[in-house]
Amino acid sequence: xxxxxxxxxxxxxxxxxxxxxxxxxxxxxxxxxxxxxxxxxxxxxxxxxxxxxxxxxxxxxxxxxxxxxxxxxxxxxxxxxxxxxxxxxxxxxxxxxxxxxxxxxxxxxxxxxxxxxxxxxxxxxxxxxxxxxxxxxx
Numbered sequence: 001x002x003x004x005x006x007x008x009x010x011x012x013x014x015x016x017x018x019x020x021x022x023x024x025x026x027x028x029x030x031x032x033x034x035x036x037x038x039x040x041x042x043x044x045x046x047x048x049x050x051x052x053x054x055x056x057x058x059x060x061x062x063x064x065x066x067x068x069x070x071x072x073x074x075x076x077x078x079x080x081x082x083x084x085x086x087x088x089x090x091x092x093x094x095x096x097x098x099x100x101x102x103x104x105x106x107x108x109x110x111x112x113x114x115x116x117x118x119x120x121x122x123x124x125x126x127x128x129x130x131x132x133x134x135x136x137x138x
Contacts, residue, residue, distance in 0.1 A: 005039050007031050012039065019056075021048055079106060086123075093130045 007029040015025045022033040022040070029036075040047065050056070065073045083106075087097040105119075 002042065005031070005035055007035075007039075009039070012036065016040070016045060016048075019048055021050070082106065089127050093127060094134055095130065 012025050012029050015028060020028075022036040026033045026036045037047070064076050068076060083099070083102055086102050087099075090097040
């Protein structure tokens with residue numbers, strides 16, 4: 001049996017969701033950062049990491065389905081599946097996947113289904129052409 005930690009967990013959780021560090025949470029609820037880390041681990045809450053450039057806290061390993069709306073989660077699933085597919089296609093033809101280019105194209109894509117089909121057809125044509133040039137030694 002785990003021993004109780006004896007602090008206001010509601011306040012700690014609120015601060016955690018505000019991306020406060022273990023040290024900052026501990027200072028508010030009167031516990032050490034080690035106690036807060038233990039509390040987080042018991043609740044499967046990922047730790048926060050500080051970006052050395054900006055000094056800002058951010059979550060590591062957060063399940064996007066817990067923080068996005070259901071509609072946003074569906075869109076994120078679609079994006080990740082498409083990104084994974086595009087990366088596999090690039091690797092298959094011996095090209096390093098260009099993640100930044102993919103993200104830029106995705107965020108700028110049209111909502112028109114016909115336009116999306118056309119863009120997909122163009123991408124597939126480029127991949128086929130690249131495969132041909134690789135096979136032919138180009």
